[in-house]
Amino acid sequence: MCMLAAEVIEPRKTNEPFMIDRPSQKPKRLAEELVARLSQYIRDGVFKRGEKLPSELEISSSEGFSRSVVREALLRLQAAGLVETRRSVGTFIVDMPPPPTLQLGPETISTLQDVLSLLELRMSLEVEAAGLAAQNRSPQELKEIELALLSMKDSGPKTGIAIHADSQFHLRIAKASGNAYMFDIMKHLGTKLIPRTKMNSAYAAQKDRVAYLDLVYREHEKIYSAIALQSPDSARAAMYLHLSNSRVRLYQAHEARHTLYE
Template identity: 40%
Template sequence: MHNRRNSLSQQVIETVGERIRSGRYGPGEKLPTEHELIEEFGVSRTVIREAIANLRAGGLVTPRQGVGVFVSETPFTQPFVLEAGGGGVLAEAVAVLELRIALEVEAAGLAAARRDGETLKAMGRALDAMDLAIAAGGEAIVPDLAFHRAIASGTGNYHFVNLFNYLGEYLVPRSRLNTSALAQESRGDYLRHINDEHMRVYEAIEAGDSEAARGAMRLHLVGSKERLAQGAG
């Protein structure tokens, strides 16, 4: 279902993007409403919102609170768009983890150097929520995302937050794969292992130790990559 939603979202992105580039939707012009786009494309609200978030990340559109979504005044810079490669879902998940390593290791270091109480509280809430989700037998995707989003916010650099929000569920491989099976662990053991790694990142950020935070985040993400690579071999 998730792959189908991504495919539908990509269709909306390509169609609306082409209309902007061709001038059908001119700079500063308001896009059709969310409801109109849902009717036109025959897709869900979630698909439309994901497409708009992608177009926004690419600099093509600008939402205005309570007014609508508008074509950017200078929309023709080359946008960054995360697209599936040709190697399948597993290869894509590994590729996204490599991107995350490059970004989130430094984000952890910055969050440690600039640590504040709100960041630590948000991380702590996410750790607790993940423990509860694991105990309930869930996948704990939402608290996992919340933990990493708190670190992105803790950098004090909104570009990290914007890119994090753009990537969304791409950040969590188990939203598309049975990662515990690939790692040859029970789901509960697999998720507890992940949250133990989160805790080490939290402790380093709490201590204000940037190098330790970078190291803990690298171990976490490289470990995730290696667990996926087991299934690719």
């Protein structure tokens, strides 16, 4: 009778790290997985900046990857500037300063150039937001934009209602764009995205102010109409025209020593 030879299973040596069986994954994919894991450890403070990383053997043992995968992952982290290798010493987390936070507030917007630069930021953001709003807006979102527009028309030039309504108009468009990041940026920056000149000078005559506010209202009305008609190109064009005109008006207000609503 034929006897099947029993398979001999060699016991794992105690000094060999245990490897997770990933037969379907290639070394390149495994290295990417380990890079992501080690990067997260650095962000979470498990590996602190300036400290020495565990050795290749220790990482291999604790994370369950072969040493060749660990070596490839460390090379990628080094190329990304997250770690540095010192000969005969080891691999260290690069001691980088924390990334600077966004500094954008009333105290940082003090000159005409600051205001115009902020307006350029708005143009790069809000022109596309208007186009996306025309494409993606819901009936309820359109109604919210319309209510903000009507508030602009009904508010008086000497109250903060016009400023708030203007801000809400642009914020509601960002929300209607369907892009959560655009909405978050607008919401975070708030009324700072609608810059006011900071010159301490008198307002224009009442007649000029009324004409100015009527002109600004009609520009907003064109934006709303394009969004209502679901015409992305027209919405982008209307928003671009409005913000371009705002830039001209801000410069003219500075030259005339007037402080105007956006």
